Amino acid sequence: MMLKEGERNEKVSIQRQPDSGNIEASRVWCACCRSVSRTWHEQRPAVKRIAVSQSNYIPWKGYFDMIADVDEFVLYDDAQFTRRDWRNRNKIKTPQGLQWLSVPVKVKGKYRQAIKDTALDGNQWSASHWTAITLNYRKAPFFDEIAAWLEPLYLEEVYTDISTLNRRFIESICNYMGISTRLTSSSDYKLLDGKSERLAGICAQTGASVYVSGPAAKDYLDEAHFEREGISVRWHEYNEYPEYAQLWGDFEHHVSIIDALFNCGSDVSKFLGVKRR
8 A cells, every 4th residue: 555645654663571572573653554563573472461451449359360361461541530430449248238448539620531640539548448348357267367468558558549559459469369460551552542443552562462351342342453463352251250258148249359358368369260370
């Protein structure tokens, strides 16, 4: 295809991520198709799985199941902050039923702000959250073991924005669970316009060969953009997870991961769908 006057292909040499092997890649911006294409100077690794998702506050077990299923998990905090969503709240079990733990954030007049730009509205929430957690999980078999590293995250550290807060908790939980997946941020990469184009572009820059996505994206994801980059799309299904001994009535799957941590301890990975990395 002929380029229009003034258009050109730009070739920029980039280095693959440290965990992807010592292979230098070339990223080419193609003015014809407005996409990122890649060529390899050496043989490309057989499989590198990538997932991209917004950060959540103390997410449910399915979130960590996906993290453990990939080689790199990109926290998509350039996405717009959505109110009354999982970005700044989650559920725990209590004798009275499910209870929301919500982190107050500054959203007035900031309808289009990104997750990474969403500031916390004070720090009083942390003590009240830990009190609620203690009251409802102190009888759990692994409360003391989990509290030894979780309590300081609430009572000794100070956070200014929801993105930093979420990442700190996610990293600490992954560390306890033995999940060694590389965590990065969308701001580490060049972002293209368009939902599918942007995701495919992130994957291309990480050297991914497989993009792992939750089933909700089936409604909008255009797989053609990934195919153009030589990336296959695989859907991560949140299959029926096995139940574990849980406090307070009938079993609930859709609660924060801390429920499983307090009740299962280091055996929590047995109740996820994939092996730890």
